[in-house]
Amino acid sequence: MAKNALQAQLLKAGLVDSKKAKKISKQSEHAKRTGDVSNVEAKKALAAAQAKKLEKDQKLNQEKQQLLEEKMLKANIVQMIRQHQITDTQGEVNYQFVDHAKVKKISITQKLYDQIVAGHVVIARLEESYALLPRPLADRIDTKLEGFMVVSNDTSDNALADDDPYAAYVIPDDLMW
Structure with a gap:
C-alpha cells in the first residue's frame, strides 16, 4: 500500500503520469524476481572485498609460516651445534x-x-x-x-x-x- 500511496502522491503532484507509474511498478516487480541491479552491484563489491581480504590473509599467513620455519631452522641448528660441539x-x-x-x-x-x-x-x-x-x-x-x-x-x-x-x-x- 505504501507503494501505491507514493505513486498516488507523485500522480497528484504531476511528476509522473499513469503510464510511467505502471512501468516503474512493473520494473520493480521484475527486479524483485530476477535480482535487483543495485543488489548485484553490492554483491560484486562484497565479493571483491572478500577476495581482497582473503588475499591479504593468505599473504599474512605465508609471512607467519616463513617466520615459523626460519625459527624452527634456527632451533634445529642450535640443537645440532649443542650435540656435536x-x-x-x-x-x-x-x-x-x-x-x-x-x-x-x-x-x-x-x-x-x-x-x-x-x-x-x-x-x-x-x-x-x-x-x-x-x-x-x-x-x-x-x-x-x-x-x-x-x-x-x-x-x-x-x-x-x-x-x-x-x-x-x-x-x-x-x-x-
Missing part, C-alpha cells in the same frame, strides 16, 4: 678472533689451536658463547643458514693472486697478537 676445549693456549668488530678470546688446547689454523675445526656462534665444530658439520650448517660461523679458516681460499705484489711475503695464520 667439541667438549674438551679448556687449555692454556689463547685463540683470538674477531666477531662483530670485537676481538674475542677463547682458551683452547694446542691440538685444537692447530686444527683451527689448519681449517679442520671451525668456531661457531652459540647464543651468547662459542662452540668448536668439526669442519664437515660446519659446512652443512652454513649451507642451511648462514650467520653461525665466526672463524672458518679455509685452506683452499688462501690461494694467492697472480698480480699481488706481496705474494712472496707469506703471513703465517698462527701469528700470535
Whole structure:
C-alpha cells in the first residue's frame, strides 16, 4: 500500500503520469524476481572485498609460516651445534678472533689451536658463547643458514693472486697478537 500511496502522491503532484507509474511498478516487480541491479552491484563489491581480504590473509599467513620455519631452522641448528660441539676445549693456549668488530678470546688446547689454523675445526656462534665444530658439520650448517660461523679458516681460499705484489711475503695464520 505504501507503494501505491507514493505513486498516488507523485500522480497528484504531476511528476509522473499513469503510464510511467505502471512501468516503474512493473520494473520493480521484475527486479524483485530476477535480482535487483543495485543488489548485484553490492554483491560484486562484497565479493571483491572478500577476495581482497582473503588475499591479504593468505599473504599474512605465508609471512607467519616463513617466520615459523626460519625459527624452527634456527632451533634445529642450535640443537645440532649443542650435540656435536667439541667438549674438551679448556687449555692454556689463547685463540683470538674477531666477531662483530670485537676481538674475542677463547682458551683452547694446542691440538685444537692447530686444527683451527689448519681449517679442520671451525668456531661457531652459540647464543651468547662459542662452540668448536668439526669442519664437515660446519659446512652443512652454513649451507642451511648462514650467520653461525665466526672463524672458518679455509685452506683452499688462501690461494694467492697472480698480480699481488706481496705474494712472496707469506703471513703465517698462527701469528700470535
